[in-house]
Amino acid sequence: MSAIDWSEVLGLSLRVAAVATVASLLPAILTAWLLARCRFPGRTLLDALVHAPLVLPPVVVGYFLLLLFGAHGVLGRWLHEAFGIRLAFTASGAALAGAVMGFPLMVRSIRLGLEAVDRGLETAARTLGAGPFDAFVTVTLPLMLPGILAGLVLTFAACLGEFGATITFAANIPGETRTLTLAIYTALQTQGGEAAAARLVAVSLGLAIAALLLAEWSNRRLRAWLHAPC
Amino acid sequence: MEQPPSARVAARAVLKLDFTTRRGDFALTVDAELPGLGITGVFGRSGAGKSTLIDTIAGIARPDRGRVTLGERSFVDVERKVWTPIEQRRVGYVFQDAKLFPHLRVLANLRYGAQRARDGQRGADWERVLEVMDLGALLTRWPNSLSGGERQRVAIARALLARPELMLMDEPLASLDAPRKAEILHYIERLRDEYPMPVLFVSHSVDEMVRIADHLLLLNAGQVVASGPFLELVSDTGLQPHLGRFEAGSVIECTVSSHDEAFELSTLTFSGGSLRVPRLALPLGTRLRARLRARDVALATRDPSDLSITNRVHGRIIDLVQREGPYLDVVVDASGTRLLALVTRESCQRLGLALGTPVVALIKAVALDSRAVGYTRRAR
Numbered sequence: 001m002s003a004i005d006w007s008e009v010l011g012l013s014l015r016v017a018a019v020a021t022v023a024s025l026l027p028a029i030l031t032a033w034l035l036a037r038c039r040f041p042g043r044t045l046l047d048a049l050v051h052a053p054l055v056l057p058p059v060v061v062g063y064f065l066l067l068l069f070g071a072h073g074v075l076g077r078w079l080h081e082a083f084g085i086r087l088a089f090t091a092s093g094a095a096l097a098g099a100v101m102g103f104p105l106m107v108r109s110i111r112l113g114l115e116a117v118d119r120g121l122e123t124a125a126r127t128l129g130a131g132p133f134d135a136f137v138t139v140t141l142p143l144m145l146p147g148i149l150a151g152l153v154l155t156f157a158a159c160l161g162e163f164g165a166t167i168t169f170a171a172n173i174p175g176e177t178r179t180l181t182l183a184i185y186t187a188l189q190t191q192g193g194e195a196a197a198a199r200l201v202a203v204s205l206g207l208a209i210a211a212l213l214l215a216e217w218s219n220r221r222l223r224a225w226l227h228a229p230c
Numbered sequence: 231m232e233q234p235p236s237a238r239v240a241a242r243a244v245l246k247l248d249f250t251t252r253r254g255d256f257a258l259t260v261d262a263e264l265p266g267l268g269i270t271g272v273f274g275r276s277g278a279g280k281s282t283l284i285d286t287i288a289g290i291a292r293p294d295r296g297r298v299t300l301g302e303r304s305f306v307d308v309e310r311k312v313w314t315p316i317e318q319r320r321v322g323y324v325f326q327d328a329k330l331f332p333h334l335r336v337l338a339n340l341r342y343g344a345q346r347a348r349d350g351q352r353g354a355d356w357e358r359v360l361e362v363m364d365l366g367a368l369l370t371r372w373p374n375s376l377s378g379g380e381r382q383r384v385a386i387a388r389a390l391l392a393r394p395e396l397m398l399m400d401e402p403l404a405s406l407d408a409p410r411k412a413e414i415l416h417y418i419e420r421l422r423d424e425y426p427m428p429v430l431f432v433s434h435s436v437d438e439m440v441r442i443a444d445h446l447l448l449l450n451a452g453q454v455v456a457s458g459p460f461l462e463l464v465s466d467t468g469l470q471p472h473l474g475r476f477e478a479g480s481v482i483e484c485t486v487s488s489h490d491e492a493f494e495l496s497t498l499t500f501s502g503g504s505l506r507v508p509r510l511a512l513p514l515g516t517r518l519r520a521r522l523r524a525r526d527v528a529l530a531t532r533d534p535s536d537l538s539i540t541n542r543v544h545g546r547i548i549d550l551v552q553r554e555g556p557y558l559d560v561v562v563d564a565s566g567t568r569l570l571a572l573v574t575r576e577s578c579q580r581l582g583l584a585l586g587t588p589v590v591a592l593i594k595a596v597a598l599d600s601r602a603v604g605y606t607r608r609a610r
Binding site: 118120121123124125126127128129130131134135138139142143225226 | 288289290315316317320321322323325327329331332333342343346347388389392
């Protein structure tokens with residue numbers, strides 16, 4: 001089926017996944033920090049909320065996104081009236097769906113990375129004159145980079161593979177929200193689309209392998225730096 | 231005799247402690263005033279509250295009641311709702327396991343505190359600190375490639391470069407082997423001699439205390455048992471149970487006065503006389519502390535002849551303290567120096583020992599080997 005241009009699909013998928021991953025980084029670090037370090041009322045609720053996309057059917061997550069961010073949703077209407085931003089059925093909406101689905105993975109990885117850092121190091125930094133934020137940024141953050149990197153890779157991969165929430169919330173619009181998985185699905189639904197589907201699957205495989213290799217390489221560089229051999 | 235540093239500069243910032251800190255079921259209550267100069271040994275068994283004490287001073291633990299002040303500065307005053315955060319207390323903290331930042335080289339570790347020190351004081355004695363702690367060769371190394379002793383040297387220098395007004399050391403020697411311990415003790419002595427500030431040195435080793443403590447804060451089960459000049463407290467028979475039965479003994483401050491090459495002996499003089507000990511590799515005039523265990527001291531009522539023991543110190547009995555089992559601790563005053571002798575009640579009765587009895591304390595030279603006498607003090 002010639003209607004599906006694999007390079008356009010690839011470009012869109014990478015863009016959507018990249019936006020979703022980068023945009024969730026800071027909120028994920030903040031959430032991981034809150035969950036790992038703070039005791040406050042509502043902590044369990046936050047924990048459950050963050051992890052909900054892991055246990056809910058993706059289509060259900062997409063449905064809730066429609067409720068919230070759709071043209072008549074509470075946040076969706078406000079975003080549209082105040083900023084002229086539309087999320088439902090747009091590429092940004094696809095990124096939002098991917099980000100929400102990938103968020104628990106990112107938070108988990110970052111939290112593990114954070115908990116692996118000796119808290120005494122931050123205390124040591126405080127005795128040397130660093131304020132709490134300064135100590136976190138200059139000592140703990142660099143030391144949790146392996147966790148952050150793992151979170152980024154996982155989230156990016158999850159976004160590339162996201163299907164249910166995306167098709168529910170952002171639909172399957174060529175050039176706008178038709179990412180790799182949606183394109184493969186569409187090709188398979190179309191008569192004579194097997195060849196196009198095979199091409200897209202090959203692209204998908206290549207992408208996965210490239211991402212894994214890149215992650216492995218940067219992780220090794222990072223660990224070499226953090227564990228610092230002579 | 232030289233005055234202890236605490237008496238030399240009385241005007242320095244005194245550390246006043248009066249607080250209760252709870253941690254789970256444990257509560258530490260302290261009411262003490264520590265001198266503004268010199269090393270205060272914080273001594274006690276594990277669980278006595280040593281770490282809670284210095285964590286409260288540093289601002290890592292919050293007291294439930296009371297206050298901590300250094301000179302004019304209030305670190306915490308619960309009743310008046312005063313709280314100075316850790317980073318504003320300017321308290322150096324040397325941790326048991328150094329806590330160097332693994333992602334930074336030694337140089338960057340050292341700069342961490344120096345860069346955050348108050349403006350105008352920044353970097354003033356960088357060169358001197360590197361020299362005192364012998365760090366020149368380590369600057370480009372990563373913390374994970376350093377030995378335990380090197381790590382502690384970097385940690386001490388890092389704390390110093392942040393320009394603290396008080397130094398806390400939480401068992402900095404605990405994870406080191408014996409030669410490294412001696413090495414770091416040497417650097418802590420240099421720290422004391424170069425930088426005039428109060429140092430709190432936490433330890434559960436009497437040996438370490440004997441070598442460097444000017445003042446002693448003795449903790450037991452969350453309470454202060456005693457606080458005062460080290461030499462007075464360490465020979466106090468009432469405190470011996472807290473110092474550990476095995477370690478019961480006295481500490482003598484003395485000076486290396488001569489070496490005898492032919493017999494491989496050195497002579498140490500102190501206020502009550504002199505001691506011949508196995509040859510020490512120390513220059514004449516070195517001041518040191520010799521530790522004498524009570525079990526290594528025998529008593530006679532007159533100077534015995536035909537005896538191999540050369541060290542004979544004349545004195546008078548000032549106290550007799552009943553010990554467990556068949557023993558008595560006999561406290562002998564030899565012109566101002568207190569000696570402790572562990573003898574059986576039977577011997578005591580046979581010799582007719584009583585308060586005021588003049589006695590000769592007999593000490594074998596071998597009891598004063600390098601382990602007991604290796605404690606160098608600043609040479610003058």
